[in-house]
Amino acid sequence: MSEGKLLISGGTVVDPSTKREGRADVLIEDGKITDIQPSIAARNGLRRFDASGKLVMPGFVDLHVHFRQPGREDKETVETGSHAAIRGGFTAACPMPNTSPVMDHRGAVEWVRQEGQRVGLIDVRPIGALTRGQQGEELTDFGELFEAGCIALSDDGKPLLSSLLMRRALEYAKVFGRPVIQHSEDTCLSAGGVMHEGLVSTTLGLRGAPSESETVMVARDLALAERTGGWLHVAHLSTARSVELIRQAKQRGVHVTCEVTPHHLALTDEAVRGFNTLAKVNPPLRTEQDRLALIEGLKDGTIDCIATDHAPHTAWEKDADFDAAPFGIVGLETALGVCATALIGPKHLTWSQLADRMAIAPARIAGLKDHGLAVSQPANLTIVDPAAAWTVDPASFASRSKRSPFAGHRLTGKVAAVIRHGLVAWDASA
Amino acid sequence: MAEAAVAREAQGLQWTKKDLLGLEDLSAEEIRLVLATAESFREISLRPIKKVPALRGKTVVNLFFEPSTRTRTSFELAAKRLSADMINITASASSLTKGETILDMVRNLEALKVDVLIIRHAAAGVPHTIARQTNASVINAGDGAHEHPTQALLDLLTIQRQKGRIEGLKVSIIGDIAHSRVARSDLWGLTKLGACVTLCGPPTLMPSHIEDLGARVTWDVAEAITDADVLMLLRIQHERQEAALVPSLREYRLRYGLDEARLRSAKPDVLVMHPGPINRGVELDSYVADGPNSVILDQVTNGVAVRMAALFLVSGPPKVEE
Ligand SMILES: [Zn+2]
Numbered sequence: 001m002s003e004g005k006l007l008i009s010g011g012t013v014v015d016p017s018t019k020r021e022g023r024a025d026v027l028i029e030d031g032k033i034t035d036i037q038p039s040i041a042a043r044n045g046l047r048r049f050d051a052s053g054k055l056v057m058p059g060f061v062d063l064h065v066h067f068r069q070p071g072r073e074d075k076e077t078v079e080t081g082s083h084a085a086i087r088g089g090f091t092a093a094c095p096m097p098n099t100s101p102v103m104d105h106r107g108a109v110e111w112v113r114q115e116g117q118r119v120g121l122i123d124v125r126p127i128g129a130l131t132r133g134q135q136g137e138e139l140t141d142f143g144e145l146f147e148a149g150c151i152a153l154s155d156d157g158k159p160l161l162s163s164l165l166m167r168r169a170l171e172y173a174k175v176f177g178r179p180v181i182q183h184s185e186d187t188c189l190s191a192g193g194v195m196h197e198g199l200v201s202t203t204l205g206l207r208g209a210p211s212e213s214e215t216v217m218v219a220r221d222l223a224l225a226e227r228t229g230g231w232l233h234v235a236h237l238s239t240a241r242s243v244e245l246i247r248q249a250k251q252r253g254v255h256v257t258c259e260v261t262p263h264h265l266a267l268t269d270e271a272v273r274g275f276n277t278l279a280k281v282n283p284p285l286r287t288e289q290d291r292l293a294l295i296e297g298l299k300d301g302t303i304d305c306i307a308t309d310h311a312p313h314t315a316w317e318k319d320a321d322f323d324a325a326p327f328g329i330v331g332l333e334t335a336l337g338v339c340a341t342a343l344i345g346p347k348h349l350t351w352s353q354l355a356d357r358m359a360i361a362p363a364r365i366a367g368l369k370d371h372g373l374a375v376s377q378p379a380n381l382t383i384v385d386p387a388a389a390w391t392v393d394p395a396s397f398a399s400r401s402k403r404s405p406f407a408g409h410r411l412t413g414k415v416a417a418v419i420r421h422g423l424v425a426w427d428a429s430a
Numbered sequence: 431m432a433e434a435a436v437a438r439e440a441q442g443l444q445w446t447k448k449d450l451l452g453l454e455d456l457s458a459e460e461i462r463l464v465l466a467t468a469e470s471f472r473e474i475s476l477r478p479i480k481k482v483p484a485l486r487g488k489t490v491v492n493l494f495f496e497p498s499t500r501t502r503t504s505f506e507l508a509a510k511r512l513s514a515d516m517i518n519i520t521a522s523a524s525s526l527t528k529g530e531t532i533l534d535m536v537r538n539l540e541a542l543k544v545d546v547l548i549i550r551h552a553a554a555g556v557p558h559t560i561a562r563q564t565n566a567s568v569i570n571a572g573d574g575a576h577e578h579p580t581q582a583l584l585d586l587l588t589i590q591r592q593k594g595r596i597e598g599l600k601v602s603i604i605g606d607i608a609h610s611r612v613a614r615s616d617l618w619g620l621t622k623l624g625a626c627v628t629l630c631g632p633p634t635l636m637p638s639h640i641e642d643l644g645a646r647v648t649w650d651v652a653e654a655i656t657d658a659d660v661l662m663l664l665r666i667q668h669e670r671q672e673a674a675l676v677p678s679l680r681e682y683r684l685r686y687g688l689d690e691a692r693l694r695s696a697k698p699d700v701l702v703m704h705p706g707p708i709n710r711g712v713e714l715d716s717y718v719a720d721g722p723n724s725v726i727l728d729q730v731t732n733g734v735a736v737r738m739a740a741l742f743l744v745s746g747p748p749k750v751e752e
Contacts, residue, residue, distance in 0.1 A: 004481050100479070170702065171475075191673075197638055198638055199638070199639035201635040202638055202639050202643070203614075204554055204555065205554040205575035205576030205611055205614060206574070206576075208553075210638075275554065275558055299464075316531050316533075319531055319532070319533055319555045320531060321532060321551070321553040321555060322553060322555045323553040323554070323574070
């Protein structure tokens with residue numbers, strides 16, 4: 001890193017990994033943090049980044065994105081996804097393997113990693129498939145996939161239905177000390193469901209997926225994780241009951257971690273009214289009671305982290321009728337604003353807790369080392385303007401998908417800049 | 431139309447909506463306006479020359495993505511009796527998923543200068559999506575399990591003509607409530623006009639939280655029949671058996687079918703209604719369907735009048751040529 005030295009001055013450092021929260025300047029040399037002091041004097045040859053009035057946090061890590069490459073480059077690519085991520089304050093993201101071909105072998109995983117490095121904006125850390133072709137029948141070669149750089153394995157997009165295979169997966173993954181990520185859904189129970197089953201689905205005449213299609217699978221997997229001692233990571237929690245089941249399991253010492261999306265923290269099934277396909281996601285947006293339970297779970301640590309489930313689709317697909325439109329929405333570029341507005345504004349979470357849930361906890365789950373604002377660590381940090389109010393305009397997204405349920409929403413809290421390996425990788429004011 | 435103008439005048443209300451998408455969106459006054467307009471059109475169908483020039487020069491398209499001879503024919507007659515130009519398009523629902531998006535289709539129809547689009551689709555919300563994207567008026571002729579407003583309006587007209595009122599009546603809707611757009615539209619319409627609605631069927635055919643929409647729910651058919659002024663039976667679809675919603679049609683008939691014996695426990699002047707087509711011997715015994723309490727054929731007749739009213743109202747007052 002020949003650009004040498006950078007001084008982040010005037011900001012408030014918020015880093016739960018070192019429990020630092022207060023006014024401090026950060027000195028970066030050759031891509032690493034070399035000093036953090038209440039005040040560091042400007043010197044010759046030192047570039048200065050003015051962070052006055054802003055929060056300096058560890059770079060965000062997203063455990064759950066869909067970059068669609070290889071296969072559906074019309075929806076997103078590693079390159080466009082990386083741009084969306086860095087604008088959202090993420091310095092690392094983990095693409096799910098439901099690509100075409102599926103990331104169930106070394107070649108596909110290595111290609112995605114290398115493409116991430118070529119683009120060079122964020123750390124792209126793939127998640128490999130749990131079963132061959134994500135068919136739910138045969139386990140993939142775990143060792144080879146972890147060697148190729150996978151941080152976890154999952155059949156996301158669909159659940160692993162076989163209880164026997166799930167048991168074997170949890171057992172075998174112990175060898176590598178990495179999690180099995182489950183998209184928890186009993187697809188028999190949710191068959192045909194396009195939204196949460198409740199008053200809104202009844203009013204709209206849309207087929208509902210009951211809350212229990214998630215919770216019965218969470219309950220089963222917790223039982224298997226408890227028996228095997230394997231590490232279960234539950235993707236995108238959506239129901240109050242799942243939170244309760246995981247809270248109890250953690251108390252019993254079950255090795256389980258889990259995530260929640262910004263949209264499940266901010267929206268409910270009411271967003272579907274008017275047949276709004278931008279509110280069609282899987283798991284579906286649920287009730288206000290579920291939303292509040294998810295926030296409570298995130299607050300007390302039952303839910304470890306926030307992950308976007310960034311799932312881009314083309315406009316023509318999302319503009320279809322509600323039954324035909326695909327599940328999924330983009331989330332990288334709105335994550336911080338949506339979470340700050342839904343969580344910090346109403347005082348559910350502190351900025352330090354939010355930094356933990358968006359940066360430190362997901363980095364720990366992904367096995368990313370040295371993530372945090374401490375001397376000698378790599379300088380990956382996100383600078384947030386906590387007071388900036390802005391209106392979401394999907395047309396300005398770097399993502400290939402310009403459709404968002406938050407379009408037109410007024411948010412408070414915005415990513416101002418991102419430093420990666422000591423360089424300014426994104427500057428919103430530039 | 432002089433008669434319709436009179437009806438409008440009498441209500442002291444102008445129709446302001448571009449579309450007729452569902453009864454959830456209509457006020458009680460708007461529903462009464464449609465019924466009054468339909469009442470004035472009803473007489474036209476009884477004339478030897480069943481035609482008035484109210485919609486001359488207007489183009490109406492029946493755009494059906496789901497087969498339905500009854501509803502399509504009823505709309506076609508309604509449009510023709512108002513002298514509109516009418517064309518039928520039967521599209522396969524799958525054509526939309528194979529690349530031709532709804533938006534493309536609407537743009538094409540827009541280019542053909544259509545005034546009213548009548549849309550039937552197996553997926554809920556399609557008429558609403560189309561209505562947002564076109565200047566043409568849209569009439570929902572049934573969208574998935576969501577709404578079927580003209581069916582509910584013809585049900586209301588039939589009840590009002592037979593009973594002289596709707597307010598205060600006890601109406602029981604019996605059958606597959608979960609998958610019925612008719613049940614939802616009837617529930618909105620009946621409750622808005624002050625009727626007490628009971629929904630009856632096995633729990634497997636009852637959608638969650640439906641009681642929050644203002645209905646009483648019971649699984650006991652005897653309870654639904656006693657005291658009812660109107661019994662509305664819904665069609666049980668054979669294919670529903672696959673999803674284990676009812677163990678068998680025989681089981682359903684024995685538990686919930688309206689036969690002679692059950693009818694005897696009802697009020698003597700109870701109205702028996704059905705949106706058709708009937709599964710004779712399943713939800714409705716032939717004797718009951720053709721018996722003295724049945725007003726099923728009146729529903730069909732009133733359907734044309736209600737659809738004439740719907741077409742007339744959404745087409746708006748005759749515009750002055752520029
Ligand atoms: Zn998923």
